[in-house]
Amino acid sequence: MQTARWEEEFREYVRARGPALLRAARQLTGHPLDAEDLLQNALTKTYLAWDRIQDRAALDGYVRRAMVNINISQWRRRKLEEYPSDDLPDMATGAEAASGELHERLEQALQGLPDRMRAAIVLRYYEDMTEPEIANRLGISVGTVKSTVSRAMAKLRTELSPLRPPL
Structure with missing residues (x-):
C-alpha cells in the first residue's frame, strides 16, 4: 500500500x-x-x-x-574526442533580430563548450553556486573552477560578439 x-x-x-x-x-x-x-x-x-x-x-x-x-x-x-583550436570558423555578421535569436545563439555557444566548461558555467550562472561549491561538485580545485569559468566566459564573449575579427 x-x-x-x-x-x-x-x-x-x-x-x-x-x-x-x-x-x-x-x-x-x-x-x-x-x-x-x-x-x-x-x-x-x-x-x-x-x-x-x-x-x-x-x-x-x-x-x-x-x-x-x-x-x-x-x-x-569518455576519452577526449574534441580538441581546442585557435582558429574560429567564419560566421556571418549582422544585427541580432530579437532576444530569441540571442538566446538561441547562447544555447549554441554553450553547446560548443567542452563538458567541464559547460558544467562550470551552468553551475555558476544557472544554478547560482559559489566557486567552492562548484569545486566540490566537480571534484576539482577552486583555482581550476576560477580559470575554467574565466576561459569559458571568454569563449562565450568571443562567440557572441556581434562583430568578430576576421580570420
Whole structure:
C-alpha cells in the first residue's frame, strides 16, 4: 500500500517538474537526446531513494545533484574526442533580430563548450553556486573552477560578439 502511494507521488512530481528538470539536463549535456538520457538516469536514482527522501521540497536539488554527478561520471569515462583550436570558423555578421535569436545563439555557444566548461558555467550562472561549491561538485580545485569559468566566459564573449575579427 505504501509503495503505491510513493509511486503516485513520484509520478506527480515527474509530471510537474519534468520539463524544468529536462531544461537543466539540456544545459548540462548540450544535446537533447543526451539530456533525456541523463534525466532518466537521475529520475531512476531518485525513484530508488524516494522512500528515504524526507524533505520533498528538496527534490529538485536531489535530482539536479544526481544529474551533475552522473554527467561528471560519464565525461570522466569518455576519452577526449574534441580538441581546442585557435582558429574560429567564419560566421556571418549582422544585427541580432530579437532576444530569441540571442538566446538561441547562447544555447549554441554553450553547446560548443567542452563538458567541464559547460558544467562550470551552468553551475555558476544557472544554478547560482559559489566557486567552492562548484569545486566540490566537480571534484576539482577552486583555482581550476576560477580559470575554467574565466576561459569559458571568454569563449562565450568571443562567440557572441556581434562583430568578430576576421580570420
